[in-house]
Amino acid sequence: MYRYDEFDHDFVQARVAEFSDQVERRLSGEITEDQFRPLRLMNGVYLQLHAYMLRIAVPYGTLNGKQLRMLGHIARKYDKGYGHFTTRQNIQFNWPALSDIPAILADLASVEMHAIQTSGNCIRNVTADHFAGAAADEVADPRPYAEILRQWSSVHPEFSFLPRKFKIAVTGAERDRAAIQTHDIGLHLKKNAAGELGFAVYVGGGQGRTPMVAKKIRDFLPEADLLSYCTAILRVYNLYGRRDNKYKARIKILVHETGVEEITRQVEAEWQELKDAELKLPDADIRAIDAYFAPPQLVDRPEGDAAVKLARLDSKSFSDWLDQNVVTHRHPDYAAVTISLKGIGEVPGDATDSQMEAVADIAEKYAFDELRVSHEQNLILPHVARADLKAVYDALVDIGLATANSNLISDIISCPGLDYCALATARSIPIAQEISLRFASLERQREIGELKLKISGCINACGHHHVGHIGILGVEKKGSELYQVTLGGSADENTSVGEIIGRGFSSEEITDAIEQIVDTYLGLRVSPSERFIDAYRRVGPAPFKEALYAGETKAA
Amino acid sequence: MKILTANRLTDGIAVWYADGGWAETVNHADLAHDKVAEDRLEAIGAKAYADNEVVDVNLIDAEVVNGVVEPVRLREKIRAAGPTIREDLGKQAARAA
Numbered sequence: 001m002y003r004y005d006e007f008d009h010d011f012v013q014a015r016v017a018e019f020s021d022q023v024e025r026r027l028s029g030e031i032t033e034d035q036f037r038p039l040r041l042m043n044g045v046y047l048q049l050h051a052y053m054l055r056i057a058v059p060y061g062t063l064n065g066k067q068l069r070m071l072g073h074i075a076r077k078y079d080k081g082y083g084h085f086t087t088r089q090n091i092q093f094n095w096p097a098l099s100d101i102p103a104i105l106a107d108l109a110s111v112e113m114h115a116i117q118t119s120g121n122c123i124r125n126v127t128a129d130h131f132a133g134a135a136a137d138e139v140a141d142p143r144p145y146a147e148i149l150r151q152w153s154s155v156h157p158e159f160s161f162l163p164r165k166f167k168i169a170v171t172g173a174e175r176d177r178a179a180i181q182t183h184d185i186g187l188h189l190k191k192n193a194a195g196e197l198g199f200a201v202y203v204g205g206g207q208g209r210t211p212m213v214a215k216k217i218r219d220f221l222p223e224a225d226l227l228s229y230c231t232a233i234l235r236v237y238n239l240y241g242r243r244d245n246k247y248k249a250r251i252k253i254l255v256h257e258t259g260v261e262e263i264t265r266q267v268e269a270e271w272q273e274l275k276d277a278e279l280k281l282p283d284a285d286i287r288a289i290d291a292y293f294a295p296p297q298l299v300d301r302p303e304g305d306a307a308v309k310l311a312r313l314d315s316k317s318f319s320d321w322l323d324q325n326v327v328t329h330r331h332p333d334y335a336a337v338t339i340s341l342k343g344i345g346e347v348p349g350d351a352t353d354s355q356m357e358a359v360a361d362i363a364e365k366y367a368f369d370e371l372r373v374s375h376e377q378n379l380i381l382p383h384v385a386r387a388d389l390k391a392v393y394d395a396l397v398d399i400g401l402a403t404a405n406s407n408l409i410s411d412i413i414s415c416p417g418l419d420y421c422a423l424a425t426a427r428s429i430p431i432a433q434e435i436s437l438r439f440a441s442l443e444r445q446r447e448i449g450e451l452k453l454k455i456s457g458c459i460n461a462c463g464h465h466h467v468g469h470i471g472i473l474g475v476e477k478k479g480s481e482l483y484q485v486t487l488g489g490s491a492d493e494n495t496s497v498g499e500i501i502g503r504g505f506s507s508e509e510i511t512d513a514i515e516q517i518v519d520t521y522l523g524l525r526v527s528p529s530e531r532f533i534d535a536y537r538r539v540g541p542a543p544f545k546e547a548l549y550a551g552e553t554k555a556a
Numbered sequence: 557m558k559i560l561t562a563n564r565l566t567d568g569i570a571v572w573y574a575d576g577g578w579a580e581t582v583n584h585a586d587l588a589h590d591k592v593a594e595d596r597l598e599a600i601g602a603k604a605y606a607d608n609e610v611v612d613v614n615l616i617d618a619e620v621v622n623g624v625v626e627p628v629r630l631r632e633k634i635r636a637a638g639p640t641i642r643e644d645l646g647k648q649a650a651r652a653a
Binding site for chain 1: 565566605629638640644
């Protein structure tokens with residue numbers, strides 16, 4: 001993984017010193033809240049319902065054991081013993097005192113981490129496929145490019161005060177696991193006919209109150225032109241993006257209102273001015289960054305097949321976990337493992353201090369000291385020898401993180417909702433927990449098959465409900481929580497925005513409604529291999545509407 | 557009826573104005589029954605904000621239930637108790653202990 005050079009160390013240390021001074025001046029009353037707010041937001045410090053919240057960047061979701069152990073240490077020493085992994089592959093702590101934040105940032109800097117640009121109208125943490133470098137289906141690791149974008153976008157003077165926040169995601173495979181079409185810029189790393197690397201470039205995706213699927217504005221951008229082209233996009237956005245209305249300020253609105261053809265023309269025109277100047281990436285520089293992401297030396301471990309076969313016979317729960325949470329690696333003797341942070345009835349994305357430390361130990365012992373945070377709020381061990389899978393599984397069982405539900409209905413994305421968030425209008429976590437408990441049986445979940453259920457506690461859509469196969473949006477109506485259901489959303493290479501199915505449901509009704517939707521699907525699918533999303537796309541909303549609301553229509 | 561709430565500057569903890577100071581629980585918050593009392597609370601809040609004691613100052617709706625003050629809106633009830641999913645955290649934790 002990327003290691004800080006001297007410049008990075010100095011830069012982060014300088015930022016810690018600067019923000020420590022700002023906190024000190026705020027606490028002494030030397031600066032006002034109005035002066036301090038933008039400064040704290042630039043350093044990931046929010047104010048939530050119960051306390052401050054600190055969001056820490058995990059660049060493209062990549063961590064090592066030492067870093068995860070430090071996050072566990074911070075949870076224990078400065079917070080309340082847990083952290084929450086987010087859909088931007090970051091982590092946030094819900095209870096830090098402002099007066100402790102300088103010490104937390106100093107601790108983070110000691111393991112090459114920080115909280116810079118995890119908030120504010122700037123370019124946020126660049127996300128990537130959580131199986132990057134391991135996936136059997138990728139053409140190249142997308143993370144070197146994410147790292148190049150990180151370096152370019154960190155405190156970029158021209159792009160630190162954009163009309164609104166700006167999110168970039170990169171994937172290196174046809175199968176999109178990074179939800180690139182829901183991003184301001186989505187980059188699909190691929191090869192052209194000549195075998196050269198480059199990107200399909202998507203612009204103007206986003207969720208929030210106006211969900212939009214990104215539009216492809218270029219089918220192949222040579223890798224050397226990555227920064228000049230992104231700069232051209234950001235320049236057009238910075239110039240023409242709306243600043244008069246917060247709700248219309250994202251690039252998705254600009255793309256929508258301007259039209260894809262015209263935006264493409266503007267970007268290409270801007271790019272002509274930039275493409276052959278200093279932003280062109282020298283091949284040597286790309287390869288130098290590439291070297292940081294060189295895969296670990298994966299020695300052949302052919303004994304894995306027999307070991308796995310034997311362990312399967314011995315333990316059904318291991319066998320289930322293997323089927324659900326372990327995916328094919330580009331090296332046949334290895335696998336990538338999803339550590340579910342979605343234990344049945346638990347808070348999606350939360351991990352305790354001791355779980356973080358134990359996972360760090362597992363990563364160091366069995367996974368080449370590499371970890372990922374997925375945007376689906378799980379942890380990933382990207383490289384595990386198949387021969388070690390049973391040992392990893394046993395270690396995860398010991399810490400309660402061996403739930404075999406990856407991609408199943410209880411693998412729910414959920415925002416913190418009204419239990420923590422100052423913007424939320426309804427709770428989302430308790431709904432996730434109740435649905436998870438209702439579908440607790442793994443056998444039943446597997447019978448249902450792949451089903452992406454996502455919940456947001458307000459229209460800002462941090463829980464990605466628009467792109468859930470089943471999406472739930474919590475709102476406040478007449479003083480009560482009300483949950484709207486959308487169906488047919490998807491965040492993969494066939495991204496779609498879900499459609500509202502009808503009137504919302506109370507917190508008491510919502511789990512029954514979800515169960516009815518699932519039962520309707522099970523009744524109409526043509527075969528067990530027809531996933532929920534495929535069935536929905538085939539039949540449309542009518543059978544689901546009928547199941548949910550038919551009684552009401554007749555009564556009326 | 558209204559009460560005055562904010563978050564303490566140093567640690568962000570939710571507080572309510574009661575008996576001439578900022579209390580960590582809502583139960584005995586000063587109640588404003590009329591506009592004059594509301595204006596008084598608002599002035600206290602504005603001063604505490606200016607004095608850098610608290611941030612995010614708000615007057616919120618409240619009622620008295622069984623002799624103790626309770627916020628009306630769910631959002632404020634959750635602020636006053638803690639996350640509904642973690643009864644071991646927030647104000648409710650101390651109450652349970």
